[in-house]
Amino acid sequence: MLYIFDLGNVIVDIDFKRVLGVWSNLSGTPLAVLSERFTLGELFQQHERGEISDEDFAERLSDEMGIALSFEQFATGWQAVFVALRPEVIDIMKRLRSEGHRVVVLSNTNRLHCNYWPQHYPEVAEAADHLYLSQDIGMRKPDANIYLHVLNAENTPPEAAVFFDDHPDNVAAAQALGIKTVHVTDRNVVPAYFAQ
Numbered sequence: 438m439l440y441i442f443d444l445g446n447v448i449v450d451i452d453f454k455r456v457l458g459v460w461s462n463l464s465g466t467p468l469a470v471l472s473e474r475f476t477l478g479e480l481f482q483q484h485e486r487g488e489i490s491d492e493d494f495a496e497r498l499s500d501e502m503g504i505a506l507s508f509e510q511f512a513t514g515w516q517a518v519f520v521a522l523r524p525e526v527i528d529i530m531k532r533l534r535s536e537g538h539r540v541v542v543l544s545n546t547n548r549l550h551c552n553y554w555p556q557h558y559p560e561v562a563e564a565a566d567h568l569y570l571s572q573d574i575g576m577r578k579p580d581a582n583i584y585l586h587v588l589n590a591e592n593t594p595p596e597a598a599v600f601f602d603d604h605p606d607n608v609a610a611a612q613a614l615g616i617k618t619v620h621v622t623d624r625n626v627v628p629a630y631f632a633q
Contacts, residue, residue: 439591439598440533441611443578444544446603447621448527448561449554450520453477459514464504474502484547487572491549516553522560526627530564540564543587543600545571545578567591578602579610588616601627 445451457475461468480501484494495511506514530540542565546554551570555562562568569587571577576586588595595615602608603621612618619630 438533439539439541439588439593440530441541441543441587441598441600441616442526442530442565443600443602443604443607443621444542444546444554444561445518447523447601447627448530448542449522449558450624451518452520453518455517455520456514459517460502460504460506460511463510463514464506466502466504471502471504476501482577484549485545485571485577486575487548488575491547494547494549512549512552515549518550519554519557522558523624523627524560525624527560527564529627529631534564534566539566539591539593541567541569541587541591543569543578543583547572578604578607581610581614584611584614584616588614601630 442448453475457468457471460466461471480489480494480497483489491512492508495506495508499506499511533540542561551572569583569590571583574583574586576583578584584600588598596617599617599619600608600611601619601621602611605620608618608620619626621627
């Protein structure tokens with residue numbers, strides 16, 4: 438079997454409120470104001486597809502939110518999204534590989550985050566056969582082509598794959614292609630799936 442794991446809130450806990458908290462402190466802008474202005478819109482998606490640079494993204498998103506941050510300050514906030522590794526999922530990934538299964542990560546991510554999480558959570562790459570990252574592929578979930586890219590690269594038919602993701606749209610898109618899906622709504626979902 439091919440097991441495909443999302444990164445955020447599947448293998449590593451993430452929280453965008455932490456990002457806004459740092460930016461609020463650094464810019465002196467109330468958190469409530471930033472919360473209203475912050476959206477994961479087209480600019481965010483372009484960054485995740487690798488279409489714009491980190492510097493461009495930082496400048497344009499800061500402008501959208503009406504705050505003045507240096508690139509370093511922006512990056513400090515942007516990295517604060519990562520909370521902690523889920524070691525129980527890492528253990529499951531390692532076990533699956535030891536049983537002869539293929540285990541890969543499919544993540545919508547960006548260069549700026551990839552300067553951070555592989556160093557802080559080296560266990561992720563160690564537990565996976567391959568990392569499929571949106572900014573490297575130039576596509577992002579829930580675009581059907583990104584799933585097809587992974588299936589083709591892994592030489593696996595959809596019915597021989599299981600996909601774990603926390604976002605309902607990503608789950609629905611994979612399901613539509615015939616991939617078995619598991620919607621990860623909390624940290625108990627993945628261990629419970631493999632305990633069955």
